[in-house]
Amino acid sequence: MSLEDVLNWVEPESIEASLARQIDFDRLPTHVAMIMDGNGRWAAQRGLPRVQGHSAGIDSVRDVVESSARLGIPVVTLYAFSVENWKRPQNEIKTLMGLLKKYLRLELRTLLKNNIRFQVIGREDELADDVRQELEFAQEETKADTGMVFNIALNYGGRTEIVDAARRAIQSNVRANELDETRFAEFLYTSGQPDPDLLIRTSGEMRVSNFLLWQIAYAEIWVTETLWPDFRCRHLFEALLAYQKRNRRYGGIARPAIVG
Ligand code: FPP
Numbered sequence: 001m002s003l004e005d006v007l008n009w010v011e012p013e014s015i016e017a018s019l020a021r022q023i024d025f026d027r028l029p030t031h032v033a034m035i036m037d038g039n040g041r042w043a044a045q046r047g048l049p050r051v052q053g054h055s056a057g058i059d060s061v062r063d064v065v066e067s068s069a070r071l072g073i074p075v076v077t078l079y080a081f082s083v084e085n086w087k088r089p090q091n092e093i094k095t096l097m098g099l100l101k102k103y104l105r106l107e108l109r110t111l112l113k114n115n116i117r118f119q120v121i122g123r124e125d126e127l128a129d130d131v132r133q134e135l136e137f138a139q140e141e142t143k144a145d146t147g148m149v150f151n152i153a154l155n156y157g158g159r160t161e162i163v164d165a166a167r168r169a170i171q172s173n174v175r176a177n178e179l180d181e182t183r184f185a186e187f188l189y190t191s192g193q194p195d196p197d198l199l200i201r202t203s204g205e206m207r208v209s210n211f212l213l214w215q216i217a218y219a220e221i222w223v224t225e226t227l228w229p230d231f232r233c234r235h236l237f238e239a240l241l242a243y244q245k246r247n248r249r250y251g252g253i254a255r256p257a258i259v260g
Contacts (some may be wrong), residue, residue, distance in 0.1 A: 038203025158213030
């Protein structure tokens with residue numbers, strides 16, 4: 001994706017166009033992970049039930065997934081439902097699962113059109129049969145897509161993932177002296193994918209909430225006060241620009257600033 005392509009799909013003279021002009025398209029993150037937070041507060045601010053916030057959040061999901069694919073970001077992971085979210089009221093859980101099914105039914109064609117491969121990360125086998133069927137169908141239909149990978153973290157927990165990976169490693173009879181970080185990562189749900197370079201969290205909370213604990217070891221974290229249902233490609237552009245200004249050291253020393 002080039003700047004010219006982006007300028008073709010954003011409004012001319014818009015904030016999006018102005019932000020896009022500042023992005024270095026050769027230095028995009030290879031994987032962007034997002035904690036979609038603030039749906040409940042968005043609804044409360046409008047005197048609406050919490051579930052309306054989740055419903056409005058679907059428009060943000062659509063915008064962010066399509067924009068990321070168009071930009072050429074190789075992997076995007078959205079945190080949709082954690083292993084802890086089962087503690088929420090039954091009607092909220094039911095709404096979230098219903099929204100997910102609806103999203104997949106309505107958006108499958110767009111995912112295919114944009115060459116996006118849809119993938120679930122999390123304990124999918126613990127989800128209800130009707131939800132699993134829908135997820136399996138979308139994964140199967142998009143499995144030959146070669147563009148962006150869109151991971152949706154569902155019934156996901158970072159610690160659970162590490163436990164699941166350890167179990168798989170044991171089941172694969174990996175010998176203890178063969179097990180290093182690279183080999184272990186092959187047993188994670190994200191096996192074969194690059195680790196996130198950028199972790200975005202909406203609604204201002206400074207937490208990682210048990211999300212991709214192994215994979216975010218060196219991710220740059222960008223937190224915005226914007227609530228998830230208000231998050232659009234403009235905010236993604238802002239995050240990308242902030243990311244490109246960071247000096248990533250991976251535990252090493254600061255690189256001297258480039259002069260001239
Ligand atoms: C956090 O907001 C959000 C969630 C737990 C769910 C996010 C899910 C969606 C946006 C829809 C998922 C569907 C697809 C297709 C990805 P919160 O309820 O914790 O907000 P609060 O902190 O303001 O209460």
